Amino acid sequence: xxxxxxxxxxxxxxxxxxxxxxxxxxxxxxxxxxxxxxxxxxxxxxxxxxxxxxxxxxxxxxxxxxxxxxxxxxxxxxxxxxxxxxxxxxxxxxxxxxxxxxxxxxxxxxxxxxxxxxxxxxxxxxxxxxxxxxxxxxxxxxxxxxxxxxxxxxxxxxxxxxxxxxxxxxxxxxxxxxxxxxxxxxxxxxxxxxxxxxxxxxxxxxxxxxxxxxxxxxxxxxxxxxxxxxxxxxxxxxxxxxxxxxxxxxxxxxxxxxxxxxxxxxxxxxxxxxxxxxxxxxxxxxxxxxxxxxxxxxxxxxxxxxxxxxxxxxxxxxxxxxxxxxxxxxxxxxxxxxxxxxxxxxxxxxxxxxxxxxxxxxxxxxxxxxxxxxxxxxxxxxxxxxxxxxxxxxxxxxxxxxxxxxxxxxxxxxxxxxxxxxxxxxxxxxxxxxxxxxxxxxxxxxxxxxxxxxxxxxxxxxxxxxxxxxxxxxxxxxxxxxxxxxxxxxxxxxxxxxxxxxxxxxxxxxxxxxxxxxxxxxxxxxxxxxxxxxxxxxxxxxxxxxxxxxxxxxxxxxxxxxxxxxxxxxxxxxxxxxxxxxxxxxxxxxxxxxxxxxxxxxxxxxxxxxxxxxxxxxxxxxxxxxx
Numbered sequence: 142x143x144x145x146x147x148x149x150x151x152x153x154x155x156x157x158x159x160x161x162x163x164x165x166x167x168x169x170x171x172x173x174x175x176x177x178x179x180x181x182x183x184x185x186x187x188x189x190x191x192x193x194x195x196x197x198x199x200x201x202x203x204x205x206x207x208x209x210x211x212x213x214x215x216x217x218x219x220x221x222x223x224x225x226x227x228x229x230x231x232x233x234x235x236x237x238x239x240x241x242x243x244x245x246x247x248x249x250x251x252x253x254x255x256x257x258x259x260x261x262x263x264x265x266x267x268x269x270x271x272x273x274x275x276x277x278x279x280x281x282x283x284x285x286x287x288x289x290x291x292x293x294x295x296x297x298x299x300x301x302x303x304x305x306x307x308x309x310x311x312x313x314x315x316x317x318x319x320x321x322x323x324x325x326x327x328x329x330x331x332x333x334x335x336x337x338x339x340x341x342x343x344x345x346x347x348x349x350x351x352x353x354x355x356x357x358x359x360x361x362x363x364x365x366x367x368x369x370x371x372x373x374x375x376x377x378x379x380x381x382x383x384x385x386x387x388x389x390x391x392x393x394x395x396x397x398x399x400x401x402x403x404x405x406x407x408x409x410x411x412x413x414x415x416x417x418x419x420x421x422x423x424x425x426x427x428x429x430x431x432x433x434x435x436x437x438x439x440x441x442x443x444x445x446x447x448x449x450x451x452x453x454x455x456x457x458x459x460x461x462x463x464x465x466x467x468x469x470x471x472x473x474x475x476x477x478x479x480x481x482x483x484x485x486x487x488x489x490x491x492x493x494x495x496x497x498x499x500x501x502x503x504x505x506x507x508x509x510x511x512x513x514x515x516x517x518x519x520x521x522x523x524x525x526x527x528x529x530x531x532x533x534x535x536x537x538x539x540x541x542x543x544x545x546x547x548x549x550x551x552x553x554x555x556x557x558x559x560x561x562x563x564x565x566x567x568x569x570x571x572x573x574x575x576x577x578x579x580x581x582x583x584x585x586x587x588x589x590x591x592x593x594x595x596x597x598x599x600x601x602x603x604x605x606x607x608x609x610x611x612x613x614x615x616x617x618x619x620x621x622x623x624x625x626x627x628x629x630x631x632x633x634x635x636x637x638x639x640x641x642x643x644x645x646x647x648x649x650x651x652x653x654x655x656x657x658x659x660x661x662x663x664x665x666x667x668x669x670x671x672x673x674x675x676x677x678x679x680x681x682x683x684x685x686x687x688x689x690x691x692x693x694x695x696x697x698x699x700x701x702x703x704x705x706x707x708x709x710x711x712x713x714x715x716x717x718x719x720x721x722x723x724x725x726x727x728x729x730x731x732x733x734x735x736x737x738x739x740x741x742x743x744x745x746x747x748x749x750x751x752x753x754x755x756x757x758x759x760x761x762x763x764x765x766x767x768x
Contacts, residue, residue: 180227243740276321
């Protein structure tokens, strides 16, 4: 097993030896990523790796030599984030994806060998995604909602001419995977937040191509798809049928037999195979860290890598003849970097250095996983970052950080946002309130239709936990979060107005009635599951009104910073506009940062820096200086 977990830090470094850095310095860190797992990251000759990075300020696609050196840009967008998807199997053409200003309407483009880009999925309101290569390399699949904004159909594209045909008209489920021989299509139908099904479609059938249910069951059981095996003989799927956590099982396509593949004490995150199927890569979500195993199925031995720093390994890709892999490694103090290693020796070579060389990694802090009791005694996990300068004689202000979702998870790993705040003397505690993923299905469903209530109380008790630490200033504790976490910020200030001293709401929901009625059309396949968890706006409007901070903004009396993207299709700008106006009417300090060229998150480096500077400036004025 390859487990690259960071060690815990004791914190409490000397203030005299500590060095601080600007937000711009932290965001000079380069974000690296490789081509999609369903694509080809290695060039056909194995000498290049298809990657994405934001070194120019905007994500673009690059070719990275396995011999090292600066990556070669393949796209040069200055406005819209462009991500690497896949090399073509027989030449160095590449597929890339991009949306417009963060609107999430992604298109698939071919980057021709002469550098020109060709949009394969044109249309003003089209959202498309790459779905994989046919095993012979002569065609690839793309999903698109051009026929119906709420449904993604499957199209097959000829790799030489780009001519396409409709391979499958989707009745309204989620397209999960296609077998390499092009015969089998796996569909997932979310029924509720706790219950889902897998269907198979025989694409080679002449007449009847109706989806066939392969997960008939009673009660609430969740099923999902990992992948078809490379030989197209089986489907690898995940299920929580046999316990608290998601396990990997194998469904034989010929016999319909189901057999266990990977059973662990944590959720199995993914299972992928090398092109021939010889190597199986899997990972489990072990207490908010990723534990990866690369199994040689011929020898039944795990691949051992050397020369790899401590951290979480991910994104394993194989070259065509399976003699070499590329992968990423990230830790609390180091962003994801790309490595490569020959499988004959396992000796890794580092190809990138993501952390800004101006930053001394020793000035950053490693996190610890902590647990605290909530209002009912339930123990809540969280990721704690302690500033190097914090001590009982010099306690520091703190922030409770709330993840997105609902149902997300704060995990170990590098965050420029967190490290910048900790570097400037703010403790950060990323609490995984009930309803977070990664801790079993019982924990995950504890907040169903109780959002803004029991999960909010967990966050309130995170403050109680921080107050118990002698190195935290218990009079200066704020709350911060994005998306659903932004909602929790506004909810905390509106419904528990005396608990937190400040709040930072980053594109957070404020009016559930509006949000649930205006979700993007491409979410239609899991609308029922979302409504099952959050409540149907047609029948739950009273509760949605009750838990929406906007309608209770008169209660907010602590300083608030709101950050919003104008192109956000999930949390509309009006959500933040109205909250800001309502809080200002209370004569409460409120700051508003609106980005005209962002959606639900930050894709432009300059905007991340602007937002980060706003966080620190706001905290310095309203939390550190309060008293």
